[in-house]
Amino acid sequence: MSDLADTTPVIIGVGQYAERPDDSDYKALSAMDLGGEALAAAIADTAATGDVADAIDTIAAIRQFEISVPNAVAPFGKSNNVPRSYGKRVGADPARAILEIVGGQGPQKLVGELATDIAEGRSSVGAIVGSEAISTVLALSKKGEKPDWSEEIDGELEDRGFGMRGLLDSTLIAHGLATPISLYALFDNARRAERGMNLADYRLEIGELFAPFSEVAANNPYAAAPVARTAEELATVTERNRIVAEPYTRMTVARDQVNQAAAIVIASVGKARELGIPEDRWVHIHAVTDAKELSVLERPDMAKSAASIASVGDALDMAGVDMAAMTYLDLYSCFAIAVTNISEAFDIAPDDPRGLTLTGGLPFFGGAGNNYSGHAIVEAIQKLRDDATGYALVGANGGFMSKYSTGIYSRQPADWSNGRFKTLPGRDDTLEVRDSHSGPAVIDSYTIVPGRKATVAAIVARTDDGARIVANPAEDDSETMAILEAGEPVGRSVSVRSDEGRNIFSFS
Known part of the structure; x- marks a missing residue:
């Protein structure tokens, strides 16, 4: 690798x-x-033989869940400067400290961004760090304990905000659909209808997709739930494995009760040599792409995310390889649709011998907040350390299939003279979204979300002139609710009326 430019970025260290x-x-x-x-x-x-911590000039931090929405409260207090809190613990005092926007795409996107800064001479060593202690917060709170985790750290902070604009349509919130579980359920029910599958068969298909993930988690010492599950166990509705949003059972959605952290250190080739880092520790970044999808209701096809697919396709093109060349895969797995959206687009079978996860996936390894893909990248780098010719692809999803970043890695050298980080242009094939509607419509998707106080049922539908709307059944309309619970409403015509800020529907 003696002919590599000194500014070529390489991953030099990873940790969990x-x-x-x-x-x-x-x-x-x-x-x-x-x-x-x-x-x-x-x-x-x-x-390294040199002082890596002292050489770090940039630390980019992933937001914890408890600081990912406006007005959120951190039960035990929080750091005023998360990246510098991390740095303080290892003796690093970076010139630049970044707090990234919300979303699971963050760690993967930041690899491309920090690598670009290195390639263009603005940085020589950067670190990406993310962590969650949600499980401990819950455990200590149950015992009545309240430690003080607040920290005040001096120094500059580049706080990028929440980055939530344009992801969620306000009419969804008005109709009781505001959580990731409920919105991804809309996507999976649209896909289920597209495939002509009933609820029981679709739940089993999800179980068959995720059972191998659980087997990987069972052998991962960092997993939050290291237990292998059968497809039937994951698909069967029980008191312990209840429906959290139709069609999802509890065991098949991202697990956010974790205590996990991951870190990635990137350096220029010149700095890596100066720090005495052996070349067999280096892993090259062959491509990073970052894409943003239309809002939940603006998308023409609710069963797919075209922007996510484009992110993966463009990353492969930039790296000059195809999907068959990938030795290792980690497809973001917060919900089944996030996996199948990519696997089906690139003809990856659910039982592909490479496997679709390196960690065990979000339902079993753990959601790790916005930082799951940080762990996936760590696992990919560790696999490649023992494989001089292999390639790894990490797909990182954020929001409601709203943001997607893809990374391709290998021990094979990558030429960064023309850059290898690309932000894809936005889509313009937008559907009109209406808050209010009175008249006929046809159902595109639906979900039912059981709750402790009340159950939320809602449809997403298309008007005669092609606009998207959301509607709920009337509270006392048991007949309409029974049709929804039967699980086959997509494609049916409904009558909709506007009523005090909400749309109410019944079947025609």
């Missing part, structure tokens, strides 16, 4: 840290402490 409340050595660490442990592990992973 996790703990579970039932571990014998459980420490109940804060999110900042978990992240510090992961960053320390990534620095040690470089096998």
Whole structure:
């Protein structure tokens, strides 16, 4: 690799840290402490003879869930400067500290961004760190304990905000659909209807998709739920495996109760050599693409995300390889549709011998908040360390299939003279969205979300002139509710009326 330009970015170190409340050595660490442990592990992973921590000039942090929405409250307090809190724990004082926007695409997107900064001479060593301590917050709260995790750290912070604009249509919120589970359920029910499958068969298909994921998690020491499950176990509705939003059972959705952290360190080739990092630790970044999808209701096809598919396709093109060349795959798996959206577009079978996850996936490894793909990248790098010719693809999904970043990695050198990070242009094939409608419509998708206080049932439908609307059944309309519960409403005609800020529907 002697002919590589000194500014070529390479991943030089990766690290993870996790703990579970039932571990014998459980420490109940804060999110900042978990992240510090992961960053320390990534620095040690470089096998450098020089001081990597001192050389870090940029730390980019992934937002914890508790700081991912406006006016959220961190139960035990929070850091005022998350990236510098991580840096403080390893003796790093970077010139630049970044707090990234919300979304699971963040770690993967930041690899491309920090690598570009290095390739263009604005940085020489950057680190990406993310962590969550949701499980510990819940465990300690149940015991009545309230440690003080607040931190005040001096220094510049580039806070990029929440990045939620344009993801969610306000009419969804007005009709009770505001959570990721309910919105992804709309997508999966649209796909189910497209495939002509009933609810029981579709739940089993989801179980068959995710059972191999659980087997990977069962062998991953960092997994939050390291238990292998059968397809039938995942698909069968029981008191413990209840429906959380039709068609999802509890065991087949992302698990956010985790205590996990991951870190990635990237350096220029010149700096890596100066720090004495062996070349067999280097992994090259062959492509990173970042795409944004239309809002939930603006998309012409609710069963797919064309922007996500384009992200993967453009990354492969930029790397000059095809999907068959990928030795390792990690497809973001918060919900089944996020996996099948990509696997079907690129003819990857559910039982592909490569497997579709490196970690065990979000329902079993753990959701890890916005930082899941940080763990996937760590696993990919570790696989490639023992495979001099292999390639790994990591797909990172954010929002409501709203944002997607793809990374392709290999020990094979990558020429960064013309850049390898691309932001894709936005889509313009937008459907009109209407808050209010009176008249006929045809159902595109639906879901039923059981709740402790009330059940929310809603449809997404298309008007005669092609606009998208959302509607609920009337509270006392048991006949309409029974048709929804039977599971086959998509494609049926409904009558809709506007009523005090909501649309109410019944079957025609």
